[in-house]
Each structure stands twice: as structure tokens, then as C-alpha cells.
Amino acid sequence: MQQRMIGGRSVAALGYGAMSFGGMYGATDEATSLACLDAMLEAGITHVDVANIYGLGLCETILGTWIASRKPDIVLATKAGIVNGTPRRADNSDAYLRAELEGSLKRLGVERVDLFYIHRREQDRPLDEVIGTLQRLEQEGKIGGYGFSEIAPETLRQAHAIHPCTAVQNEYSLWTRAPELGLLQECARLGVALVAFSPLARGMLGNRALDHAQVQDGFRGRNPRFTEPNFARNTARIDAFRAFCAARGWSTPATALAWVIGAGDHVIPIPGTRRAERLHEWLPLPDLSAADRAEIERVLPVGFAAGARYGEHQTLSVESYC
Structure with missing residues (x-):
């Protein structure tokens, strides 16, 4: 597999997002999750991404169990900055980020993570204050580097000027291409990895078309792209892509991932x-x-996708720039 750089470490060009263990896309169990992580490692994937709020800590706990028993050589990333509640809010204060990181380290069973993301930026808090916290966490050996999720290119420029940023995480796939309007290019210019989450369009770019009943509960059920009539329109367009892949003997998800990887040497889906x-x-x-x-x-x-990628209730501190 191709290799990419993230924070001075070489990783496989294809990473792994460990959100599904928390039940967001359907029920699962620990044994199945551990077997999936074993398959990931056997496939040569060496970068694993998780967050404190995935399954309210469950995903980190399962990952910690796997790390303790397998002792894998991986680049490990987690995130903090979102406070659960009604409504959710962002908190980038030193006290909150430190407390959440300590909780993550305990659940993961490690003393340090390679990469620590601000999951959502708290818009009213000065950026230099947040970067100061992250710098101190680096100096204390708690994190190897820092990143941001869902920020605009201008925020990246400002943050990187204060202290070099390791990675920016943003949704990027064949049906979500907003990073091409500036973020993709700015990451390349600064030498920052663009970590592309949901590169398979939350299951839409699988070998088999999703049934609408499969996406009615949970996150996808409230996402405009998964509501009718958008869902049927999107399925029809993606069915044509599945036919394209099948005609060449390629897996649909493998082709979609190859497309994302081909967007730049700094892109890691x-x-x-x-x-x-x-x-x-x-x-x-x-x-x-x-x-x-x-x-x-x-x-x-x-721009083929019908419907917005998030509903209004899902846009907490997501920075727009176009």
C-alpha cells in the first residue's frame, strides 16, 4: 500500500475511522469490533482515528482493549472539544481539553496519542489561547501533534502560523468535495495532512445499495442526503458508479477510496x-x-449529491468558507 506522512510518521495511505463500534450505524459487540481491528491491521492499515464522544467513550474503550492485547505499531489519533447536551456546544478551554484528553488516555490505555484534534472550534475563544494549550500538551508529552476538524483554510493558516499543525480532518469523498475549494490546496501548501472522514459517503459508496429503511434511525436518518426524495436521487446516481466499477472488476468502495487517495499525496482517507x-x-x-x-x-x-451533507442541528461550529 502507498505510504503517506502525518506528523513526521509514515502511515499507510488508507487509515481507519473507529466510530462504528459505538452503535452509530447499527448494533455491534466487542468481539466483532476486535475482529474488525485485527482485519484492519492484517490489511496493513496503520493510522487509527477515534474521538471521546464516539459511543460516549465506548469506541475508545474497545480500542484500548485491542491495543492492550495486540500491542500494535500504529499512529493513534483522538479528538475532544464537543460537549454533549441539548444543544451540543463546543468547549476549547484548557481545563476541558485537558480533562477530556486524560479520560481518552485512560480509556485507550496509553500515556500519549500521536495526534489530538480539536473536534469543533469554539468560535468565541481566541485561537492563540487554544494553540497555547495544544503546545503545552505537546511539551508535556501527552500528544505528538495537534489537528482541527471542520475548519476553514483561513483558520488553518492562522493556527499553523502560531504553531505548526499536523492534520486537518474534513469530510471528503466523491459526494462531498467542498475541500477542493481551498482546504485541499492550503493543506498541501503548508505540508499538513488532510484526513478525509466519511470517504465512502456514510455507506452509500458500498458494493450494495442501501435500503432506505436501513438509514432511518440514528445520524443518517436526520441527514438531508438520506431523506426522500434526495435518497432515491443519490442512490440512482451512485448505482451508475457501481456499474462502472463492476464492469472493470473493481470493488465500489475500493474505487471510491482510490479516488480520494489520488486527490493528493497529503490526503489520507x-x-x-x-x-x-x-x-x-x-x-x-x-x-x-x-x-x-x-x-x-x-x-x-x-456537486451531484442531492441535499446538504448536514442538517442545521448537525452544524455545530462547522466553519464554512465558500
């Missing part, structure tokens, strides 16, 4: 799944030619 058999569908990654990418653009042109 982190698909997630709770089952090993789904993870096996991600590989091997096809070697896309310029002609292949052009045909994919014809089948799924930029």
Missing part, C-alpha cells in the same frame, strides 16, 4: 466499518488512470 467482511471490500485499491478519473467525473460530477 479514514473509512470506518464495524465488520471485517466490509473492511475486506476496501482492498485492493485499483490504480486509477487519468481516463478512469475522467470517467468517474462524468458519472459522478462534482
Whole structure:
């Protein structure tokens, strides 16, 4: 597998997002989750991403159990900055970030994480104050580097000027291409990794089309792209992409991931799944030619997705820039 750099460490170009263990996309159990992590490691994936709020700590706990028993050589990332409640809010204070990081380290069973993200930026808190906290956590050996999730290019420029940023995490896939309007380019210019979450469109870019009943509960059920008539329109467009992949003998998710990886040498997609058999569908990654990418653009042109990627209730501190 191709290699990429993140915070001075070499990792596989394909990472892993460990959100599904918390039940966000359906019920699972610890044994199934551990087997999925084993399959991930066997596939050569070496960058694992999680967050304190995924399953309200459950995802970190499962990952910690796996780390303790397998002792893997991985680059480990977690996130903090979102306070659960009604409504949710962002808190980037020194006290909150420190307390949440300590909780994450305990659940993960480690003394340090390689990468610590601000999950959502608290807009009213000065950026230099937040970066100061992150710098001190680096100096204390608690984190290897810092990142932000869902920020604008201008925020990245400001943060990086205060203290070098390791990575920015943003949704990026064939159906969410907003990073191409500046964030993708700014990360490349500054030497910052762009970690692409939901590169398989929250399950839409799988080998099999989702049934609408599958997405009615939980996060996807309140997402405009998964509500009708948007869901049917999006499914029809993606069915054409599935046909394109099948005609070439390629897995649909593997092709979608290869497309994201091909967007730049600094891009690292982190698909997630709770089952090993789904993870096996991600590989091997096809070697896309310029002609292949052009045909994919014809089948799924930029902006094809019907509906916004988030509902209004899901946009907590997501920075817009276009």
C-alpha cells in the first residue's frame, strides 16, 4: 500500500475511522469490533482515528482493549472539544481539553496519542489561547501533534502560523468535495495532512445499495442526503458508479477510496466499518488512470449529491468558507 506522512510518521495511505463500534450505524459487540481491528491491521492499515464522544467513550474503550492485547505499531489519533447536551456546544478551554484528553488516555490505555484534534472550534475563544494549550500538551508529552476538524483554510493558516499543525480532518469523498475549494490546496501548501472522514459517503459508496429503511434511525436518518426524495436521487446516481466499477472488476468502495487517495499525496482517507467482511471490500485499491478519473467525473460530477451533507442541528461550529 502507498505510504503517506502525518506528523513526521509514515502511515499507510488508507487509515481507519473507529466510530462504528459505538452503535452509530447499527448494533455491534466487542468481539466483532476486535475482529474488525485485527482485519484492519492484517490489511496493513496503520493510522487509527477515534474521538471521546464516539459511543460516549465506548469506541475508545474497545480500542484500548485491542491495543492492550495486540500491542500494535500504529499512529493513534483522538479528538475532544464537543460537549454533549441539548444543544451540543463546543468547549476549547484548557481545563476541558485537558480533562477530556486524560479520560481518552485512560480509556485507550496509553500515556500519549500521536495526534489530538480539536473536534469543533469554539468560535468565541481566541485561537492563540487554544494553540497555547495544544503546545503545552505537546511539551508535556501527552500528544505528538495537534489537528482541527471542520475548519476553514483561513483558520488553518492562522493556527499553523502560531504553531505548526499536523492534520486537518474534513469530510471528503466523491459526494462531498467542498475541500477542493481551498482546504485541499492550503493543506498541501503548508505540508499538513488532510484526513478525509466519511470517504465512502456514510455507506452509500458500498458494493450494495442501501435500503432506505436501513438509514432511518440514528445520524443518517436526520441527514438531508438520506431523506426522500434526495435518497432515491443519490442512490440512482451512485448505482451508475457501481456499474462502472463492476464492469472493470473493481470493488465500489475500493474505487471510491482510490479516488480520494489520488486527490493528493497529503490526503489520507479514514473509512470506518464495524465488520471485517466490509473492511475486506476496501482492498485492493485499483490504480486509477487519468481516463478512469475522467470517467468517474462524468458519472459522478462534482456537486451531484442531492441535499446538504448536514442538517442545521448537525452544524455545530462547522466553519464554512465558500
